[in-house]
Amino acid sequence: MLHAEGPLLTLDLNDRTATRTNIDDILEEFIGGRSVATALAHDRIPFDADPFGPENRAYLSIGPFQSSTTSFTGRMSMTSLSPLTDGLVSTNAGGYLSREFAGAGISTLEVTGASDELLIAHVTDEGVEFEEVPDLEGAKVPEVSEYVEETRGLGPENCITIGPAGENLVRFACVMTYDSRAFGRGGLGAVLGSKNLKAVTFEGDSHPEIEIPDPPEMDIHREAATSDDLFRRQGTTSGTEFINENFALPTRYFEEYHFEHAASIGGDAVEEKKYKKEACSQCAYACKLPTRDEESGVETEGPEFETVYSYGSLQGVDNIVDVMRGNELCDVLGLDTISAGVTVAAYLASEDELGNAELAHEMTEKIAHRDGIGDDLAEGVHRVHDQLDVGDYTVKGMAFAAHDGRVIHGQGLSYAVSNRGGDHMYSQIHGEEYDGVIDHEGTLGKSELLVEKENRCAIRDSAIVCAFADDYVTNDRLATLLDTSYDELLEIGAKTIERERHFNNRRGKDVDDDTLPYEIPDLEEAVQEYYEERGLREDGTIPSDRIETVAADLGGSSGAVSADD
Numbered sequence: 409m410l411h412a413e414g415p416l417l418t419l420d421l422n423d424r425t426a427t428r429t430n431i432d433d434i435l436e437e438f439i440g441g442r443s444v445a446t447a448l449a450h451d452r453i454p455f456d457a458d459p460f461g462p463e464n465r466a467y468l469s470i471g472p473f474q475s476s477t478t479s480f481t482g483r484m485s486m487t488s489l490s491p492l493t494d495g496l497v498s499t500n501a502g503g504y505l506s507r508e509f510a511g512a513g514i515s516t517l518e519v520t521g522a523s524d525e526l527l528i529a530h531v532t533d534e535g536v537e538f539e540e541v542p543d544l545e546g547a548k549v550p551e552v553s554e555y556v557e558e559t560r561g562l563g564p565e566n567c568i569t570i571g572p573a574g575e576n577l578v579r580f581a582c583v584m585t586y587d588s589r590a591f592g593r594g595g596l597g598a599v600l601g602s603k604n605l606k607a608v609t610f611e612g613d614s615h616p617e618i619e620i621p622d623p624p625e626m627d628i629h630r631e632a633a634t635s636d637d638l639f640r641r642q643g644t645t646s647g648t649e650f651i652n653e654n655f656a657l658p659t660r661y662f663e664e665y666h667f668e669h670a671a672s673i674g675g676d677a678v679e680e681k682k683y684k685k686e687a688c689s690q691c692a693y694a695c696k697l698p699t700r701d702e703e704s705g706v707e708t709e710g711p712e713f714e715t716v717y718s719y720g721s722l723q724g725v726d727n728i729v730d731v732m733r734g735n736e737l738c739d740v741l742g743l744d745t746i747s748a749g750v751t752v753a754a755y756l757a758s759e760d761e762l763g764n765a766e767l768a769h770e771m772t773e774k775i776a777h778r779d780g781i782g783d784d785l786a787e788g789v790h791r792v793h794d795q796l797d798v799g800d801y802t803v804k805g806m807a808f809a810a811h812d813g814r815v816i817h818g819q820g821l822s823y824a825v826s827n828r829g830g831d832h833m834y835s836q837i838h839g840e841e842y843d844g845v846i847d848h849e850g851t852l853g854k855s856e857l858l859v860e861k862e863n864r865c866a867i868r869d870s871a872i873v874c875a876f877a878d879d880y881v882t883n884d885r886l887a888t889l890l891d892t893s894y895d896e897l898l899e900i901g902a903k904t905i906e907r908e909r910h911f912n913n914r915r916g917k918d919v920d921d922d923t924l925p926y927e928i929p930d931l932e933e934a935v936q937e938y939y940e941e942r943g944l945r946e947d948g949t950i951p952s953d954r955i956e957t958v959a960a961d962l963g964g965s966s967g968a969v970s971a972d973d
């Protein structure tokens with residue numbers, strides 16, 4: 409089976425050391441990306457760790473394709489104990505970083521400890537340099553990129569960076585790369601902030617030589633380059649009006665299901681502001697959306713569909729330039745656009761100010777700087793909803809994505825049982841519900857498909873292949889590319905989901921956390937169907953003896969499994 413190549417590089421910020429460790433056995437078993445990082449995180453982050461403590465660890469990882477020219481693979485995965493959900497979260501970003509990262513000759517980066525001073529770590533194939541950067545305190549993401557370009561001659565594609573939101577431990581701060589691509593969900597920017605790590609740069613020419621099977625590699629590349637579908641032009645925003653008309657677009661802080669101004673902020677509106685094509689590394693599909701408004705001077709990349717929802721319909725905002733501005737602010741301040749937008753919408757609802765885009769933007773700035781009420785909002789909707797006297801539209805602390813589980817019930821079930829909460833990328837079962845492959849109503853009988861989808865997503869994030877590539881990197885092609893069977897891939901995906909769940913169980917999460925803040929049909933029974941499909945106990949836990957430790961003895965502290973469960 410094909411897998412990522414290269415050692416684990418551990419940066420211990422307590423004593424500013426860098427150690428390379430051979431993890432070939434783990435790469436062979438778990439491919440790369442999310443699965444490898446989850447195996448490491450499960451065994452090496454103590455089960456009782458404080459997400460903001462030096463004992464928490466953050467992982468950045470690639471799969472086998474990131475040294476190649478295969479379309480849809482210019483992405484990376486990041487994993488840590490989340491300060492938002494208090495469980496393990498993996499999140500995924502595009503851009504051009506993965507190739508630079510691979511060039512440094514490593515498969516996985518691990519960051520542990522914490523520094524007294526604000527640092528940038530410079531990683532090359534020849535070694536690691538730690539640079540104190542006190543003058544960058546509070547710097548916005550593009551300011552860090554400018555600094556790195558001036559002092560090192562590197563571009564934003566070489567960097568992961570946090571903005572002021574990460575430094576200020578906003579629980580939904582993201583990690584940015586290429587200035588416009590976000591490791592968005594779960595607050596991993598705040599994890600780096602707690603470690604006083606402002607940025608990491610990567611460079612080198614030590615890409616591993618991995619032979620990718622052709623076919624299907626060139627077939628995928630050719631089909632991506634010649635596709636004329638709407639998604640390629642409008643990206644994720646292409647489905648806005650279809651979803652709004654036929655299903656639901658959460659509107660005015662979940663009070664409504666339909667936004668009458670969706671056309672003003674949807675795919676056509678975004679395409680009108682698009683001024684050039686943009687891609688991720690090696691990807692001929694090029695679905696990204698650089699947008700500019702000449703009149704106001706607002707320039708950003710996106711908004712993607714999720715931001716059209718979070719800074720548009722959910723806030724009652726009907727002007728695409730205002731949505732672009734919200735997107736731009738989140739990127740430069742280092743905030744997840746979904747959680748930030750939902751939190752701001754909760755505030756607007758509490759103040760009876762839905763539709764006030766200017767106030768939305770002001771609150772976004774205040775959150776990033778923990779200024780005034782922004783200090784409370786920076787804790788996220790789950791922790792602040794009582795104070796605001798609004799509904800808690802989260803699962804496990806994670807604010808909902810746009811796909812409304814109150815209408816597409818399989819997605820609702822997915823939100824409930826997902827190890828990372830109200831996140832749409834965990835199973836993507838909403839795709840089958842929109843396409844009519846399964847009835848969008850009802851939850852019973854959907855667990856077999858849900859489990860397969862979750863396992864498939866875990867493999868996608870391990871290999872690493874873009875979530876928008878399903879029509880091109882089909883299941884058969886993915887198995888051929890990885891030189892194994894699809895069934896074996898699903899088993900590796902299942903082992904990853906099991907490790908996430910076990911870690912979260914050990915932090916106290918169980919059936920009481922696999923729930924929703926609203927009612928959908930037969931949810932409790934469907935959750936039990938899901939447990940049965942996954943081989944879990946009725947209380948949502950997994951027996952510890954099902955989890956074999958693979959990384960506890962690599963050195964450093966660990967959260968190794970005890971035998972008492």
Ligand code: SF4
Nearest residue numbers: 480687688691695874
């Ligand atoms: S399809 Fe779009 S998001 Fe995915 S890798 Fe290609 S350019 Fe990036």
